[in-house]
Amino acid sequence: MESFSTQIKNIFSKSKTDRVYVLGKGSSLGKIAKSRLEDGVVININDSERYYAGDIALVHSLWAYQSIKDNGFKAGCYISDKQMPESINSLQVPYSPDTYETTESYLFSAHGDELFISDFLFLSAIRLGVVMAKELNKKLDIYFLGFDFGSDSNTTLIQDFSGHSQQFRDAVLRTQEDTFIRIKSYIEAEVPSINLIHVGRKPYSDISIGLFNQGNFIDFVEHKSNNELYLSVKDKILAGIPMIVAELTNNHIGDEKRLRTMIRMAKDEGADIIKVQRRDVNTFYSEAELMRPYISPFGNTLGHYRRAVELTDDLFKVLIDECRKNEIFWFTSVLDKNSYDYILQYNLPLIKLPSTISNHRNYLKHVAETFDGDIVVSTGFTDKEYEDFVLNQFTSNNRLLYLLQCTSSYPAPPDACNIAVIRHYSEIRHERFPNIIPGYSSHDVGALASQMAISAGALMIEKHVKLGNLDWVHFDSVALDISKGELKSFIEEVRKAAVICGEKEKKIHIKEHHKYVPNKMNN
Template sequence: MKEDSWNLIESIASRFRGKPIYVIGKGASLDSLPTGFRPDGLTLSVNDAELAIPSHIAIATQPWVAERLDDDGAKAELYLVNHLQGLPNERLLESIPGPLSQDGLLIRRIEDPQLYAEPVAIATSVKIGRHLAMISGIPQKLVFLGFDFGFSVGEHATAVSEEQSAEASVRRSIIVSQESMFVQLSHYFEDKGYGELVHVGGKPYSRINVQRFLSEYGTAAGKRRELPTSYAQAADEPVWVVAELTNNHLGDIQRLRRMVQLAKSAGADLIKVQKRDVDSFYSKDQLDSYYWSPFGNTLGDYRRGVELTDEALEALEDECRRNDIHWFCSVLDIQSYRALERFSPQLIKIPSTISNHHRYHDGIVRNYQGGFVVSTGMTDSGYEQHVLDQFGHAAPLFLLQCTSAYPTPPEACQLAVIRHYRILAERHPNLIPGYSSHDSGSLGSMLAVAAGAKMIEKHVKLGDVEWVHFDKVAVDLENGEFAAFVADVRKAEVLTGREIKLVQDQEHHKYVVQENN
């Protein structure tokens, strides 16, 4: 086993700080989940169960797994195996084989720092959960989906290929053993204070059934959402969370792909990038001005180095398609628009940077028939009328309150403007209010949701890069900051609720009115 195995597992898990770990089996109960369901947390799959629900780490215990996971199927970030030919070598973590015992030896192996290739993946998943709970100091919840412990061959989820059948008596013996192990480990995990194992199903030890699971845990990540065309439609849907990459992909295609993957896993609904024709957008004096970066010592060197090439745009389109997420772009000039036309974008952003480029606004409206996102940084109420006149026909028209300060201090956020945009939507039904966050943390965005924002943009990054514009206001994709930000936005949605006053199920009156005799 690689010496850094735990470090690699911890790195993946760090993106889901504070969220449950989901362990995916192959049972037919998975068919009760919505199409495209993806759990909102670290996902571990058993053998070829990732064909039913994509996973971050796959625990392969059977020799036939590689045959089932062909080039299209093997998509997990890591495969924890004993020795298996045919899986991507660069993503393999080999573990030491060893016998499995039902007695105290099993618990000793789980408590051993060494990762063993247990014949039953339940044990390995519990070991990973225990390790993560210990290093974080926070009890960890492991949710087991698709562990039906049924005896009949054919009781698998339809998305998972049928396991090679064993004799009925042998199969029954194996499943009884696995089920007994789960119950034993469940008591161990809770008694030791590591957290809890939550079995989803209809067993006596199941904590919840599938229907209750869906109502309590939701379906934060799944198939790409379809854009609304009006405020009325957006009002009944979750807030659109946009991961704004700016230029901190650094022009590196692999880094760009990684950022898309992390943003999707953290719960983003949209990816946003930016595109400009560097040599025509800036003056010669600006291009020749001093700016240090690894690409050279001028602003021109920096901007050309981090700009999205045609190849990078193709990679972005491919990666977003693979991860079932839409992307859109801040388009700063007509040349950049031409570079994007072949992708038939559903949205284009008019950023605050070019709020005074009215000639360009005219040109883009004549050529493009899709939806717009418009930020209002460094503008006053007069720009609002220009936006309505120029882009008011678009469906949707996301109008984002924005302050062009990095970071934006609290007194400059002006979140009350969002309430004004919400009222404006009553006269312009295709207008959808939102917030482009340049403030630190998540509080401003949470208050924006309460004010009526239905789109929240947040700058994201992949580690600190001192020489990249706006990186200091960005939240990190890899250490769990962005996932925590998304969770806070979702919490704000729950706290805000709907604009209709209703008696809540949780309400009760202390006293009962007494009848007069």
């Protein structure tokens, strides 16, 4: 049998990339396109070979061994602390138990170049990655797929043969997840020989499953510019396809990782556009308002809160970078002139003037006169007079004017949604202003009002999103929690409404048929 060093070199000689794919057993693994695994080296954890047999399998538990045996030993090579059958290409290595005291330095230093099997096999996979990188004298990108760290029926792809209770599995998985997060952070700072990349929809994920399947690996593809992405969005809208805007408001709370996660997850859940907000806190609010009591983790005044959660120069760079990587268009609400002047540096093809500033007429006129791009206007807390003002100010050139029906109530009750206004905007579009795009800014609960908005002609649906509950964040109560898949469900329902609406032209549909075929002789 070849030495393991030789086997590693042979395995990588057949690989088209320096990517390593480590396969867990979470249900997200089932969403991974198997064809994407063919260009790298695949490491199976336990019996994940039942989904896709890789080049190397790491095995520790007897139940996993039995499952693999029943499956017919499909992986190319097995590494285990147990002795495998002589007919199987395998390497027996020492067992190193995981303990609470196990530290990163122990994991990556004390063992030298030795391979070992631990209770948490993803640690063994990381260790193997470090050894392989050193053996090959190159940096490896190690992607973790199917590591959902959940054990219920909705999050486990392959049947669990361990015999452990659900309660025990949940406790183990929570501990594993905590360990994974800690080790991932350590590697980013201290282990230059490998990149550890989590694929999924966790807060610490680096790339979504959707982008992984598209081949959009981190920093390895040329991405479209924000303006190019908007042209694609615009073309779809003009073709009658409704676009969904994920409104982040300030739910990123000024945190880079949280902002990246929200962008990535919103795209993965089906959003077409990301929207943020920009306000100059010091001039938008009076000094008295900034001193008003407001309890948040950042202090006890509104000023403390607002200054902490606004996007800084650095966070705008993060926003641009993450939207570029995920190929999703972004734009922003601009609430004051200082913010408008600031945002011009980004050459945005679209900005929004929200309901909040509908009485700031001089500022709105200034934007109408100086901005060359398309504009979104929400009409919450306004009436016919504001509609006339907007139509007069923003339809004088060839721009698109997205006119969004909105009810400034959080949440908006059903009798306040006034979806019929969207039908009115559609009539204005067809009768007077063809560049108007009707839409709906949803502050209601559920998807029904947005579905009805689609039937009334809405081509842009805006919905607030959040990442978990933060009761001290404005509008958190009406936001959809992307960590629970609420945005995905909402978008699916809205898309369903668009399908049901169909086309305006009356014609015989291909799916139509008569229950009884008439007798041609009697016609």
